[in-house]
Every structure is written in C-alpha cells, then in structure tokens.
Amino acid sequence: DFATPRAVLTGHDYEITCAAICAELGLVISGSKEGPCLIHSMNGDLLRTLEGPERLQGPESCLRPKLIQASREGHCVIYYENGRFCVFSVNGRLQATMETDDKIR
Numbered sequence: 321d322f323a324t325p326r327a328v329l330t331g332h333d334y335e336i337t338c339a340a341i342c343a344e345l346g347l348v349i350s351g352s353k354e355g356p357c358l359i360h361s362m363n364g365d366l367l368r369t370l371e372g373p374e375r376l377q378g379p380e381s382c383l384r385p386k387l388i389q390a391s392r393e394g395h396c397v398i399y400y401e402n403g404r405f406c407v408f409s410v411n412g413r414l415q416a417t418m419e420t421d422d423k424i425r
Contacts, residue, residue, distance in 0.1 A: 326362065326363075327360075327362065327363050329348060329350065329358075330364075330366070331369075332350065332352040332358065333352065334353040334354040334355055335352060335353050336352055336353075337385060337386065338350070338351045338385050338386060338388045339351070339388060340388040340389055340396075345390070347359055347362070347390060347410065348362060349370075349388050349390050349396055350388070351384075351386075351388055351398065353384060356369045357369070357370040357385050357388065357398055357408075358370070359410065359412070370396065370408050370412055370414075372398070372400060372406055373406070373417055383404065384400060384401040385398050385400055386399050387424065395407055395408070395410075395415070396408045396409075399424050402419075403421060403422070403424075404418070404419050404420075405419075405420070
C-alpha cells in the first residue's frame with residue numbers, strides 16, 4: 321500500500337518555516353518565510369489568515385514566524401524572528417503581543 325495525503329494545504333507563497341496541528345479542534349496552523357500564518361481545517365480548507373501587528377503597517381515590515389503552538393482552548397501563540405510573541409484566537413483576532421530580547425528555540 322502507498323501512503324496518500326489526507327489533504328493538500330495551499331495558500332503560502334513562500335517556504336513553510338513552522339507548523340502546528342491541533343487535533344482537538346481539527347486545525348493546522350502554518351507560517352511561511354515571507355508571509356502571514358494560515359489556519360486550515362484538517363480537510364484542507366483555508367479558514368483564516370493571522371496577520372501580525374507589523375504586517376498591518378506595510379509589507380516592508382513583514383514578520384517572519386519561527387515557532388507556532390496551538391492550544392485545545394483555541395489560542396495560537398506565534399514567536400516571530402524579531403523576538404515578538406503574538407497570541408491569536410482561532411477566529412484570527414490578535415489578543416496580545418510581547419517582545420523579548422531572549423533567543424527562543
């Protein structure tokens with residue numbers, strides 16, 4: 321038997337740098353090198369785009385996501401390359417931001 325993908329997720333224009341799966345909510349959250357983070361259903365439907373606060377100010381200040389973690393309560397924490405954390409709801413609403421000078425791995 322050959323393994324086949326359950327779904328093909330589309331929407332990013334650049335390479336994927338991080339991803340998280342929240343099986344409890346049936347969501348896949350992914351971030352790309354030069355673009356926003358996307359929320360897909362496990363069936364492959366694009367549900368939301370998560371725009372970081374600097375991304376809303378213009379494309380020249382684009383945030384680059386490095387790490388993503390989703391909770392079963394419906395929160396998504398994204399750590400960006402510039403040391404900023406953002407917390408989003410699964411509805412795509414930015415709930416909080418925080419900056420740190422520490423290197424997170």
